Amino acid sequence: MSEDFVRPVINELKDYVPGKTPKDPGVIKLSSNENPFGPSPKALAAITKEEKNLHIYPDQKSILLREALAKTLGVADSSIIIGNGSDEIMQLAAATFLRPGEEIIISEHTFSVYEFVARIFDGKPVFVPLKNNEQDLEAMAKAITRKTKMIFLCSPHNPTGSYITMKQFNNFLEQVPDNVLVIIDEAYAEYNSAKDFPTSLKYIKEERNVLVLRTFSKFYGLAGLRIGYGIAKPELTGYMFRVKPPFNVNRLAQVGAVAALEDKGFLTKTYQANLEGKEYLYAELDKLGLEHKKTEANFIFINLKRSADEAFIELMRQGVIIRPLTSFGFPEAIRVTIGTKEQNKKLVAVLSKII
Amino acid sequence: MSEDFVRPVINELKDYVPGKTPKDPGVIKLSSNENPFGPSPKALAAITKEEKNLHIYPDQKSILLREALAKTLGVADSSIIIGNGSDEIMQLAAATFLRPGEEIIISEHTFSVYEFVARIFDGKPVFVPLKNNEQDLEAMAKAITRKTKMIFLCSPHNPTGSYITMKQFNNFLEQVPDNVLVIIDEAYAEYNSAKDFPTSLKYIKEERNVLVLRTFSKFYGLAGLRIGYGIAKPELTGYMFRVKPPFNVNRLAQVGAVAALEDKGFLTKTYQANLEGKEYLYAELDKLGLEHKKTEANFIFINLKRSADEAFIELMRQGVIIRPLTSFGFPEAIRVTIGTKEQNKKLVAVLSKII
Numbered sequence: 105m106s107e108d109f110v111r112p113v114i115n116e117l118k119d120y121v122p123g124k125t126p127k128d129p130g131v132i133k134l135s136s137n138e139n140p141f142g143p144s145p146k147a148l149a150a151i152t153k154e155e156k157n158l159h160i161y162p163d164q165k166s167i168l169l170r171e172a173l174a175k176t177l178g179v180a181d182s183s184i185i186i187g188n189g190s191d192e193i194m195q196l197a198a199a200t201f202l203r204p205g206e207e208i209i210i211s212e213h214t215f216s217v218y219e220f221v222a223r224i225f226d227g228k229p230v231f232v233p234l235k236n237n238e239q240d241l242e243a244m245a246k247a248i249t250r251k252t253k254m255i256f257l258c259s260p261h262n263p264t265g266s267y268i269t270m271k272q273f274n275n276f277l278e279q280v281p282d283n284v285l286v287i288i289d290e291a292y293a294e295y296n297s298a299k300d301f302p303t304s305l306k307y308i309k310e311e312r313n314v315l316v317l318r319t320f321s322k323f324y325g326l327a328g329l330r331i332g333y334g335i336a337k338p339e340l341t342g343y344m345f346r347v348k349p350p351f352n353v354n355r356l357a358q359v360g361a362v363a364a365l366e367d368k369g370f371l372t373k374t375y376q377a378n379l380e381g382k383e384y385l386y387a388e389l390d391k392l393g394l395e396h397k398k399t400e401a402n403f404i405f406i407n408l409k410r411s412a413d414e415a416f417i418e419l420m421r422q423g424v425i426i427r428p429l430t431s432f433g434f435p436e437a438i439r440v441t442i443g444t445k446e447q448n449k450k451l452v453a454v455l456s457k458i459i
Numbered sequence: 460m461s462e463d464f465v466r467p468v469i470n471e472l473k474d475y476v477p478g479k480t481p482k483d484p485g486v487i488k489l490s491s492n493e494n495p496f497g498p499s500p501k502a503l504a505a506i507t508k509e510e511k512n513l514h515i516y517p518d519q520k521s522i523l524l525r526e527a528l529a530k531t532l533g534v535a536d537s538s539i540i541i542g543n544g545s546d547e548i549m550q551l552a553a554a555t556f557l558r559p560g561e562e563i564i565i566s567e568h569t570f571s572v573y574e575f576v577a578r579i580f581d582g583k584p585v586f587v588p589l590k591n592n593e594q595d596l597e598a599m600a601k602a603i604t605r606k607t608k609m610i611f612l613c614s615p616h617n618p619t620g621s622y623i624t625m626k627q628f629n630n631f632l633e634q635v636p637d638n639v640l641v642i643i644d645e646a647y648a649e650y651n652s653a654k655d656f657p658t659s660l661k662y663i664k665e666e667r668n669v670l671v672l673r674t675f676s677k678f679y680g681l682a683g684l685r686i687g688y689g690i691a692k693p694e695l696t697g698y699m700f701r702v703k704p705p706f707n708v709n710r711l712a713q714v715g716a717v718a719a720l721e722d723k724g725f726l727t728k729t730y731q732a733n734l735e736g737k738e739y740l741y742a743e744l745d746k747l748g749l750e751h752k753k754t755e756a757n758f759i760f761i762n763l764k765r766s767a768d769e770a771f772i773e774l775m776r777q778g779v780i781i782r783p784l785t786s787f788g789f790p791e792a793i794r795v796t797i798g799t800k801e802q803n804k805k806l807v808a809v810l811s812k813i814i
């Protein structure tokens with residue numbers, strides 16, 4: 105087999121670094137921003153009921169889920185496209201819009217899948233540094249060239265927890281030409297409590313070139329089922345539907361997501377516990393003298409000012425798995441998921457031992 | 460938004476035509492080659508047990524399933540890659556190996572996803588006609604040029620049910636240069652009863668450039684879960700792992716597939732009922748004077764010699780959904796799934812009414 109048997113990009117791709125999963129059931133996993141209260145109980149009930157139909161192919165257009173989401177979000181069904189996780193929506197966007205050599209603007213130190221999908225379709229990632237550990241929208245707008253096709257934003261931002269305000273987003277969009285698609289990853293948006301958090305759906309109703317990404321993996325507790333979605337004007341989703349594989353979303357994910365959307369009790373509990381958890385952790389981290397950022401998500405960025413990889417091992421030995429941010433380009437910072445009360449207490453206890 | 464905002468290929472892609480799903484529960488669906496006995500009961504038990512973990516991301520390398528498959532198939536774990544259905548493995552192969560303009564040889568009148576994945580990565584599909592409604596391996600070998608990168612074979616063949624014999628496959632491989640990847644879709648292989656059906660895994664052990672595709676959607680009754688796999692020499696799967704999205708296979712699919720592999724009672728029943736069903740249907744179709752092909756799969760190709768689309772509507776009104784093969788390029792033929800005894804009887808009864 106000759107060396108050039110594979111596409112050139114294959115030799116440039118890096119392995120994805122996932123959050124570690126504990127084998128010992130006594131160990132707490134705070135590394136992947138999963139819902140500490142488990143899956144939505146209403147989703148589980150719907151899934152159990154649907155199991156008997158698992159020999160039948162799923163609905164290839166996820167019609168019932170798109171109807172439910174359209175009602176919840178106040179957009180047209182045709183504005184919504186469902187994926188095998190929101191990761192797949194990113195990939196569909198690249199497959200639909202990205203020509204070889206076109207540029208994708210991505211902020212440094214963030215979720216690696218943005219770069220991954222750009223490279224798979226031979227796009228050119230253009231990285232813009234953070235400013236005070238936040239996305240530098242001014243610099244990102246300045247990075248736009250005639251070759252720019254897409255811009256990836258992330259709000260709340262993974263892994264810092266910061267967010268883009270409505271005013272910042274408005275200003276930014278004014279600087280983006282019509283032939284550039286702005287993709288805003290709102291995987292953690294349901295957790296936000298900021299009054300000036302942008303209602304990004306407004307821009308879709310205004311028919312801007314904006315694609316909003318959401319997921320059922322975090323707030324709804326369905327990471328293991330793989331289901332996320334994109335929202336954009338129907339012209340854009342219509343093109344993306346053409347590259348969507350026919351049966352990309354499994355049956356249980358479709359029915360589970362519909363039920364999770366309506367699981368008011370679970371969602372309220374998730375939201376409130378996260379608010380309380382973050383206030384508790386802010387106060388305790390302050391007491392420990394650990395530098396941390398304010399978060400609008402279900403995780404906190406902590407600057408340990410020491411090797412994150414070493415701290416990760418020490419914390420794991422104490423029974424808590426966190427995410428060292430070395431692979432995000434922060435070798436001295438960690439990201440911790442806001443857990444249940446007991447988990448947060450344990451986290452504080454083990455952090456106090458390793459600093 | 461200017462016209463060239465999307466990639467040129469987007470304008471060439473056709474919509475996938477799925478088998479129709481009945482809304483009325485009394486209607487029998489024989490259009491998508493699903494297992495008429497439902498999902499594997501052992502898979503269902505494993506799935507129910509796993510539900511409580513649905514808030515946790517799945518294992519990104521499907522390690523337990525790959526171990527189980529490796530043991531069952533007698534190949535190395537590293538030879539196996541799991542996908543969100545075997546459709547995804549086709550897409551990963553194209554993403555890994557296909558350069559723009561390279562040719563993919565595909566036989567006419569077959570599963571549309573082969574062409575789809577070729578086009579998504581700007582490959583050039585080269586179609587070779589069937590000969591006596593079977594894949595013409597001689598003509599396919601002759602179609603190889605210096606630009607050929609991949610060849611898609613399908614055995615048992617969808618939608619005719621024919622298969623490639625060991626001798627044919629050996630002869631064919633001798634004519635394929637080393638720099639061409641032969642992808643053989645064996646979605647229906649578990650149903651075969653032919654003594655000279657090729658053991659394609661032999662070629663993988665010989666380190667040939669062969670990628671075998673299998674699925675849990677048919678024989679194992681898990682179409683709704685989305686899980687399939689590819690088998691190839693580790694050098695090839697290693698490259699494909701680089702383009703695999705991190706969490707492409709959901710948790711329930713992983714545990715369900717492991718359990719289904721071991722569900723001997725269910726698999727034996729599925730195999731035997733299919734054998735008996737096809738002999739029954741051959742005899743009844745002969746009595747009705749309906750031309751049909753011998754099948755090594757769980758479906759039968761029937762040449763109605765009248766409009767398949769019209770027959771489809773008439774049969775649906777009688778309570779049976781079949782697949783008209785118009786979208787496969789056979790406007791006068793249908794494909795029917797071999798069902799349970801009762802379903803096969805009903806199929807014969809309604810067919811007798813419309814001829």
